[in-house]
Amino acid sequence: MTPLLELRNGRIGVGERLFCQALQWSILPGQCWAVLGPNGAGKTTLLHTLAGLTPLQAGQVWLDNQPLTALSRRVVARSLGILFQEYAYHFPLTVLETVLAGRHPHIPFWSFESDRDRALSLEAMVETGLVGMEERLVSSLSGGERRRMEAAALLAQAPKIFLLDEPTNHLDLNRQIVLLDLFTRKVRQQNGAMVMVLHDLNLAARFCDHFLFLFGTGETLHGTREEMLQESLLHRLFSHPMYPIAHGGGRIWVPG
Amino acid sequence: MTTPDFMGQSALRGGERGLASVAVLSLLLLFAIGVFVLALAVGGLRGGVVDLLWGGGDPLVLKVVLELRLPRALGAMAVGGLLSVAGVLMQTLLRNPLADPYILGLSGGAACGAILALLMGLSGLWVEGGAWLGALLTMAVVFWLAGSSTGWDGSRLLLTGVVVASGWGAGVSFLLYLVPDDRLRGALFWIMGDLSRGSNPLVTWSVLGVVVAITWPLARSLNLLATGSMRAAALGVAVGPLRILIYLLASLSAAAAVAAAGSIGFVGLVTPHLLRLLGCGDLRVLVPGSVLLGGGLLTLADLLARSVVAPQQMPVGILTAMLGAPVFLWLLQRSSR
Numbered sequence: 002m003t004p005l006l007e008l009r010n011g012r013i014g015v016g017e018r019l020f021c022q023a024l025q026w027s028i029l030p031g032q033c034w035a036v037l038g039p040n041g042a043g044k045t046t047l048l049h050t051l052a053g054l055t056p057l058q059a060g061q062v063w064l065d066n067q068p069l070t071a072l073s074r075r076v077v078a079r080s081l082g083i084l085f086q087e088y089a090y091h092f093p094l095t096v097l098e099t100v101l102a103g104r105h106p107h108i109p110f111w112s113f114e115s116d117r118d119r120a121l122s123l124e125a126m127v128e129t130g131l132v133g134m135e136e137r138l139v140s141s142l143s144g145g146e147r148r149r150m151e152a153a154a155l156l157a158q159a160p161k162i163f164l165l166d167e168p169t170n171h172l173d174l175n176r177q178i179v180l181l182d183l184f185t186r187k188v189r190q191q192n193g194a195m196v197m198v199l200h201d202l203n204l205a206a207r208f209c210d211h212f213l214f215l216f217g218t219g220e221t222l223h224g225t226r227e228e229m230l231q232e233s234l235l236h237r238l239f240s241h242p243m244y245p246i247a248h249g250g251g252r253i254w255v256p257g
Numbered sequence: 258m259t260t261p262d263f264m265g266q267s268a269l270r271g272g273e274r275g276l277a278s279v280a281v282l283s284l285l286l287l288f289a290i291g292v293f294v295l296a297l298a299v300g301g302l303r304g305g306v307v308d309l310l311w312g313g314g315d316p317l318v319l320k321v322v323l324e325l326r327l328p329r330a331l332g333a334m335a336v337g338g339l340l341s342v343a344g345v346l347m348q349t350l351l352r353n354p355l356a357d358p359y360i361l362g363l364s365g366g367a368a369c370g371a372i373l374a375l376l377m378g379l380s381g382l383w384v385e386g387g388a389w390l391g392a393l394l395t396m397a398v399v400f401w402l403a404g405s406s407t408g409w410d411g412s413r414l415l416l417t418g419v420v421v422a423s424g425w426g427a428g429v430s431f432l433l434y435l436v437p438d439d440r441l442r443g444a445l446f447w448i449m450g451d452l453s454r455g456s457n458p459l460v461t462w463s464v465l466g467v468v469v470a471i472t473w474p475l476a477r478s479l480n481l482l483a484t485g486s487m488r489a490a491a492l493g494v495a496v497g498p499l500r501i502l503i504y505l506l507a508s509l510s511a512a513a514a515v516a517a518a519g520s521i522g523f524v525g526l527v528t529p530h531l532l533r534l535l536g537c538g539d540l541r542v543l544v545p546g547s548v549l550l551g552g553g554l555l556t557l558a559d560l561l562a563r564s565v566v567a568p569q570q571m572p573v574g575i576l577t578a579m580l581g582a583p584v585f586l587w588l589l590q591r592s593s594r
Contacts, residue, residue, distance in 0.1 A: 073493075073495070074490055075493035077493070078493030088485065088488065089484075089485055091352045091354060091484070092354065092483055092484075102484070102492065105477065105478075106492055106493030111474065158492065
């Protein structure tokens, strides 16, 4: 199977700090990856690099068997979308305008948004529970509502690969699960892929079948959930002991 | 610098947004045309203007309208449009609602160039050429300084421009100190902003045409750029080239406006915000809308500047700030309730 997204011989770092080197990482169709690691280990930088927004120190990102740098941003944006950790809003915008902006890579240069773009945006708003908020100003939303709007914009963009940077920030417990459920369902439906940065190990274990650990020293490990979720590895990753508790046929991880 | 929430309390909402945009633009067009006609009709030489329409009338009135009022109204319209579009673009580029056309130091550079030309005993087109030279020099210096290392993040560009601007400010003060008394009035022109000098409207209109023609089709991408470079890039915008293009277009607009009329304050800052208050935050409406509104407002202000103290003429820059500040504050108060 050809990977949807691939890091070949990737070396990523900022200034003196090295996050990974010579990393070979293939993201295959249908896979959901969680990227775990301590603060400052380079999780966000890794996501930005996969999206082609930050240059690599060495190596290449390949998207659909082509080097990402050889593709236009527009082509990239049609198959790969990213939910950033934080957004800034400098000018007044409505919720619908923000969600509709997700359609940008699909709209021809000389055109306005079509009825289809509008329908897809409204559908994304239904899926994220934002019905009735179309004309609200972004500045009037709560943190959780804003996060769902950002997720809706990504859903409207409808890429094959979702890169999610702490998608559950500001969301209540129920909404966290509903949102991640939504994204994993999309991945399965379209045989796409997802890579997310998450701090909640149990949420990650619930929704992701593959894990990549960034230790913050340049060392990385990746593999399936079963290979990766082990006491000794997690202890080393978080510099804190983690214990599994059996629960309903699965395991819950608690910090010691 | 945080964004105040006030700016979006718009009156226009709902699914009829597209229609509302067309309505707003049509109204603005009517406003601009109305003001333009008024500017041709009103002046020290009263009466007889209507007769001209029927082919009759006093040849002296015809001469005044065609040779004095028409070029001046055309100039005011273009300069107002240039300042407003430059304001929109600077605010978008720097992602800062407080940005105005002069924020990156163009007006200071232009003033220095012009006053230096005056000091050298030059006059007329040479002085305007000096202003162009100063503005373009500033544009190049800021571009080079801000782009050299970190590849153009917004705050670095802003900081570079603001520091260059304050440097020019000191330069202007120094040159004013050197300027002999008999040329002081001509030098002050560049600081206050005045449309009475009668610059060739062909230049300003050409620049305005080029800038709007390039900017308007890019407006949807610019909407995204205003929300952040990373987000814009993630949604398929080629951010690097676009930012450079917008920097060049905004600077060119501001340079053309300053070279023609000195640094007229307030129009470029406030016009975009007035439209945002009306709910026209989308750059596809904001760009043409601010050209019409800014052009109309400046023409109106210039009409007042040459009428209220007639036969004296007040530099229009004084009036734009004197009227603009209270009007904007009033709107702000009203909208935040």
